[in-house]
Amino acid sequence: MDHLFQGSALNAVDAKGRVSLPAFLRQVVEKRGDSHAVILAKHDAFPCISAYDRGYGAVQHRKLERLGEALETDPARAAEYHARNLLAFGTTEDVPYDPSGRIVLPPMSRRKAKIADLALFIGAGETFQIWNPAEFLAHPAIHEDLKDVARYRLEEKGIEL
Secondary structure (H helix, E strand, O other), rough: OOEEOOOOEEEEEEEOEEOOOOOHHHHHHHHHHOOOEEEEEEEEOOOEEEEEOHHHHHHHHHHHHHHHHHHOHHHHHHHHHHHHHHHHHHHHHEEEEOOEEEEEEEHHHHHHOOOOOOOOEEEEEEEEEEEEEHHHHHHHOOHHHHHHHHHHHHHHOOOOO
């Protein structure tokens, strides 16, 4: 992957689930392909949305195939491969963004990630994540330095949680 998702931003989400996809994320999506859309899915480990460009699905599939090959000699773990494959592809939604960069977060994705009026965008290399900032700050697995980034983004907009 030549272009990685890096950085963070905090944006408001309206009542219909519309939110502006930060420009630094859109630039990566557009450098990786010619689409103006992102794929959204339930993150496999965190209570947030995992997001990526349309082309990343093939990369993810190859990674899962390698896992499947590693597990094929252990029939007891074959279900693990199938469950991860279903999670990776069965929970996705293809979401285009308009010329101003707005997307509509699907209701199911918003519910699973507990996103209400704010969305915290965090670059994660090959993908990026969309969090409810309060959930992000409360999550025990999130490093304190990352929580400082979220606090800064909130302070920057004059928001107290």
